[in-house]
Amino acid sequence: MKNKFLAMLMMAFASFFSFTAKAQDDAAALAKKLANPIASLISLPFQNNLDHGIGSLNGSRYTLNVQPVIPVSISKKLNLISRVIVPIVSQYNITAVAKHQSGISDIVASAFLSPTNTKNGVTWGAGPVFLFPTGSDKYLTGKKFGIGPTIVALKQKGGWTYGALFNQIWSVSGSKDRPDISQMFVNPFLTYNWKSGAGITTAVEWTESWTAKTTNVFIIPTFSGLTSFGKQKVSLAVGPKFNVTAPSGVRSKFGLRASMALLFPK
Numbered sequence: 001m002k003n004k005f006l007a008m009l010m011m012a013f014a015s016f017f018s019f020t021a022k023a024q025d026d027a028a029a030l031a032k033k034l035a036n037p038i039a040s041l042i043s044l045p046f047q048n049n050l051d052h053g054i055g056s057l058n059g060s061r062y063t064l065n066v067q068p069v070i071p072v073s074i075s076k077k078l079n080l081i082s083r084v085i086v087p088i089v090s091q092y093n094i095t096a097v098a099k100h101q102s103g104i105s106d107i108v109a110s111a112f113l114s115p116t117n118t119k120n121g122v123t124w125g126a127g128p129v130f131l132f133p134t135g136s137d138k139y140l141t142g143k144k145f146g147i148g149p150t151i152v153a154l155k156q157k158g159g160w161t162y163g164a165l166f167n168q169i170w171s172v173s174g175s176k177d178r179p180d181i182s183q184m185f186v187n188p189f190l191t192y193n194w195k196s197g198a199g200i201t202t203a204v205e206w207t208e209s210w211t212a213k214t215t216n217v218f219i220i221p222t223f224s225g226l227t228s229f230g231k232q233k234v235s236l237a238v239g240p241k242f243n244v245t246a247p248s249g250v251r252s253k254f255g256l257r258a259s260m261a262l263l264f265p266k
Helices: 002-034
Strands: 042-054 059-066 069-073 078-092 100-104 107-115 122-132 144-157 160-174 182-193 199-209 214-229 232-245 254-264
Touching: 002 182, 002 214, 002 232, 002 254, 042 232, 107 144, 122 160, 214 254
Parallel strands: none
Antiparallel strands: 042 059, 042 069, 042 254, 059 078, 069 078, 078 100, 078 107, 107 122, 122 144, 144 160, 160 182, 182 199, 199 214, 214 232, 232 254
16 A cells, blocks of 8 residues: 555656646747747737937837737748737827827838748748838828838757847838938847746847938847746746937937737647
């Protein structure tokens, strides 16, 4: 009887540790996909950005970026990954004292063709990027339709992911009353994920307006983790935003980013 009890206890412990190890493996794999902007993972991120102390008026701006990512397999060797950014903005004391604007801003949509298989942990994707003049307020839109190239390249090894995303947009049509757009965006990133799915990321967001001759650079370190709401897998992340370089009229003194992404692994 005693030996049977010990055997059952050992089996229970073995089952528990096997379940824990599998859960960690699943979390690590999911976190690895999430760190890859062009992974074969359907996700719906809601990225909240708060910027305060903007310009001489000490204005504030809240931006919610709704960013669905949908990968589609178009052949055995090639995926098409669509990434859309829909900004919803509310700002105060930006254009003038006590003036408030809110609504949708201009949408950016990208499409990456990417190889299905990676080589030595290296993957890449390239395709077009589009700018749509969807802004609901004259202060939230450039009133220009734009197009250009976008590319992302990264390497994953162990718990590390590092790489960069780049795009360049030129306006090709739109309001003649607004200046043309020629804008570059560069986004280097470095992520480390633990087996639990928790991670730390440092990203740089560099926007260069060639027509306006302005440079805007943010450094954004974030801490992230995976959890579940019922059966729904969710990634949560939070961290400060440091506006290290910007024109005096748009530079913020303090910023915060908090995001939630709904994940739909296959």
